[in-house]
Amino acid sequence: MSDTPLLKVKSVSKFYGQRIGCKEVSFDLWPGEVLAIVGESGSGKTTLLNCISTRLLPTTGSVEYTMRDGSIRDLYHMGEAERRFLMRTDWGFVHQNPADGLRMTVSAGANVGERLMAVGNRHYGNIRATATDWLGRVEIDADRIDDAPRAFSGGMRQRLQIARNLVTGPRLVFMDEPTGGLDVSVQARLLDLVRGLVNDLGLSAIIVTHDLAVARLLSHRMMVMKDGHVIEQGLTDRVLDDPREPYTQLLVSSILQV
Numbered sequence: 183m184s185d186t187p188l189l190k191v192k193s194v195s196k197f198y199g200q201r202i203g204c205k206e207v208s209f210d211l212w213p214g215e216v217l218a219i220v221g222e223s224g225s226g227k228t229t230l231l232n233c234i235s236t237r238l239l240p241t242t243g244s245v246e247y248t249m250r251d252g253s254i255r256d257l258y259h260m261g262e263a264e265r266r267f268l269m270r271t272d273w274g275f276v277h278q279n280p281a282d283g284l285r286m287t288v289s290a291g292a293n294v295g296e297r298l299m300a301v302g303n304r305h306y307g308n309i310r311a312t313a314t315d316w317l318g319r320v321e322i323d324a325d326r327i328d329d330a331p332r333a334f335s336g337g338m339r340q341r342l343q344i345a346r347n348l349v350t351g352p353r354l355v356f357m358d359e360p361t362g363g364l365d366v367s368v369q370a371r372l373l374d375l376v377r378g379l380v381n382d383l384g385l386s387a388i389i390v391t392h393d394l395a396v397a398r399l400l401s402h403r404m405m406v407m408k409d410g411h412v413i414e415q416g417l418t419d420r421v422l423d424d425p426r427e428p429y430t431q432l433l434v435s436s437i438l439q440v
């Protein structure tokens with residue numbers, strides 16, 4: 183592992199008027215590390231994810247990111263064009279609802295290929311070959327390449343969204359409840375796939391989930407949120423097997439009967 187964190191989140195708070203979205207959250211994310219943010223509905227997970235990924239501007243705090251060239255940049259002080267380029271190339275964002283991350287009326291191949299074009303690929307044959315390869319990696323048959331995702335099942339759509347995000351070789355992927363809304367059997371298969379890809383590609387990831395089983399399977403480290411605050415964080419196995427905070431103990435005993 184490198185000796186520089188990929189991401190440094192410092193005292194990030196977001197208020198919606200008087201209401202707390204998230205408060206004073208700080209942590210480092212290391213290259214190749216997968217962090218799960220868990221908590222009940224309304225605890226501030228999505229607010230925090232959106233602040234870190236610059237989709238939302240926090241009220242206070244900063245986030246530093248180590249660029250590919252090793253320089254460290256403050257994400258909230260980056261120019262809009264550079265930030266957009268970073269989001270398109272170095273980052274991925276997997277939404278809970280695939281329709282938010284896909285273009286539902288263009289073909290599966292184009293959904294993957296247009297990300298390649300966005301980073302400068304122009305050769306149609308290469309783009310199609312890479313798209314075909316990525317569809318295979320997410321277990322979508324090559325003969326579906328010209329079908330639009332609206333003709334796909336929920337699980338296939340989510341796998342396509344993952345391919346679209348990973349095709350450009352990002353270093354950091356944000357995922358918001360990536361298996362939410364899917365059948366249990368479909369979830370299990372998707373989790374296996376995500377775990378394999380994250381490992382193979384050595385990706386860093388921040389995954390928001392209310393499902394502790396998802397955190398257990400995918401993450402190295404986890405943060406537990408309650409009312410906008412991080413109340414406990416640590417290695418995932420430690421937090422789940424030996425929770426220190428009474429609230430985490432309650433969460434683990436009520437949800438994770440394993």
Ligand SMILES: Nc1ncnc2c1ncn2[C@@H]1O[C@H](COP(=O)(O)OP(=O)(O)OP(=O)(O)O)[C@@H](O)[C@H]1O
Binds near residue numbers: 224
């Ligand atoms: N746009 C908004 N305007 C006002 N309050 C908001 C807004 N978005 C979120 N909140 C409030 O901020 C708090 C945290 O919400 P957030 O959506 O981040 O939680 P969450 O843990 O992601 O919940 P869920 O799992 O249900 O999505 C809640 O009290 C919520 O009502």
